[in-house]
Amino acid sequence: MDWQAFLLTVKLAVLVTAILLVLGLPIAYWLTYSPRRWKFLIEAVVGMPLVLPPTVLGFYILLALGSKSPIGRWWESLTGHTLAFTFEALVIGSVIYSLPFTVQPLAAAFSTVDRKFVAASATLGASRLRTFFRIILPLSVSGLLTAIALTFAHTMGEFGVVLMVGGNIPGVTRTVSIDIYDQVQATNYASANQTALVLLAISFVALSLVYAWNRKVWAIWPWR
C-alpha cells in the first residue's frame, strides 16, 4: 500500500470538499430560489461532469490550464511555473469534476424546504443570509451530509480527470486510483487489492453514515 498516494488523495478530497461547499452552497441556493427562466442552462452545465467521459473533461481542463491559455499564463506569471501537472491543477480539475455531487443533493434538499418557512423568516425581519443559515440549511442537513459524503468519496476514487490534468507524479499528483492502475499494470495484484479494499471500505462507510443519518432525521420530525 502506497501511503504517500493515500495521504495525498485524502488531502485532495478534503480540500476539494471544502472548496465545493463554499462554491456549491450559493450555486445550489441560486438554482433553487432564482426566478430566472434560463437557470436550466446553468443546471445543465453543473450536471455535465455526470455524463461526460472523464477523459473529455480532463482534456479540456488541461487545455484551459495549459501555458497557452490565459489562466495558465496568469498562473505562470504569478508563481513562475506551469499549472498543468501540479497538485493545484488536480484540485481545480477535481472541483469541476465533483461539482454536481455537491450541488445536486444540496439543491434537492433546499427545494424540499417549505417556502412558508422562508416567508415566515422574512416577516420576522431576517435577511436572506440569516434565513439561509438559520432556516434553509438546518432543514437541509441530510442533503448537506449527502453532498459532503458523495463529494468526498467521489474525489477519493476519481481516475480519468486526475490522470489527464495531473499525470502520475509520486507525492504530487499520484492518487490511490492511479496507484491501483500502476500496480495492476505491473501485475502486482496483491498490492492493488489492498489499496482497492481500502477505497471500497471508505466508500461503504461514507454511504452508510449518510443513510443512517438520513433515517435519524426522518425520525426527529414524525409529523411531516
Added chain:
Amino acid sequence: MAVEVVKRGGKPATPAGGPGSAAPAGLSAHIQKRLRANGSREFMLDAQLAAPPGITILFGASGAGKTTLLDCLAGLLEPDAGHIALRGRVLFDKAAGVNLPTCKRSLGYVFQDLALFPHLTVEANVRYGLAKIRGEEQAGRTAAILESLRAAHLRARYPGEISGGERQRVALARALVTEPELLLLDEPLGGLDAPTKSAIVDDLRAWNRAHQIPILYVTHDRGEVFALGERAIVLEVGRLIAQGTPHEVLNAPRQEAVAQLAGFENIFDATVDATHEAQGTMTCRLAGTAVTLEVPLSRVAPGVRVRVAVRAGDILLATSRPQDISARNIIPGAVLTLEQRDFMITAQVDCGVRFEVHLTPGARDSLQLRAGREVWLVLKTHSCQLVAST
C-alpha cells in the same frame, strides 16, 4: 357609520387617498395584482383599503384573494401596480419605484398553516424575530409574551410535540413579540374548538388594547367576525365589495355576494310596488307571484327591480293565521319538505316562491308539521334586507 357599497369597477366610497393620506396612524393601500393560478382562469386582485389601528376583519369566500392581499402587504408578492403606506411610511409605490423588502416592513404575519420552524424549540421560534436586540432583553421579551399568551410551559418543546391550539398560540407569540407596526393574521384560529378560540381571541384583544396597530384578520367564520372585529371588509373575486362594522356588513348586507356569505338562505327577485316614506318602509312584490313583502325603506323608486334577502332562521312558522302580531308580513303557503340535520329542521315552504325556514325538532313536533301542511310564514320588516346583485 353607513355601509359603503363599492360598485364593480367604480371608486370605493371610502377615500383611501394617496400614500399615507387617509390614515397616518394606520394602513392605506391600493393593490392591483394579476395572478395566473395554475391551469385555471386568470385572477385579478384590485383592492383599495384603509385600516386604522384595531382589528379589521377581511371576510370572503375561499378564492376571493384574501391571502394574496396579505402576501402583497407583507411584500411576499409584488403588486403589479398601486401603493402601500403604513403609519406614513411608504412600503410600496410602483410609480415611485419603492418596494421595501419583507424583512424591513416591520410586520407580523401569522400564516394559515402557522409555519413554525420545526427544527427550533418554541422559545427559539419566538426569539427568532428579536435578533437585532440585546440577549437579555430577547430572553425577557420572549418569556413575557409566552407568559401573556399562556404558553410559557411550552418553551422547551418543539412544534411537532405540541397541540394545534398550542401551536397557534406560539405562532401568535412569535408574530407579536417583535412589536410589529402591522399584524396580518390569516385564519389563525381555524380548526380550533370554541373555548380555545375565545381564550386566544381574548388574549389578542388585550394585546391590541395595549399596542393599537392595524390588524388585518382573515376569516370566513361569521362568529369570529362578530367576536373580534371593529370593522369588516368583504372581498369577492379580488374586489373589495363592502366595508363597515361587522353588524352593518353582515346583518344588513347591501350586496348579494355578502348576503350569501353571511348566510342569507332566501334571496328573491322583486319589484318595488310603493314606498311609505312616513313609515320608513316600502312594499315589494316578489317576481312572478302575488306575494308582497314590507321591507325597510331604501332610496329606490317604485317599479325598480331589487333583490330581497331573508335568513331562514328569522322566519316564524304558524299553523293558523296569526292575529294581533307586530310582524307586518304574514304569507300563506304549504310545506313542501322537512329535512333534519343534527338538531335543526330545514323546511321548504311554497308560497308562490320557495322559502327556506329553519326550526327546531320541538317546534316541528308541537305544530305537527309534515309535507303538504298549510302554514303561514311570519317575517318582520327588518328581517328583510335589500341587496344589490353583483
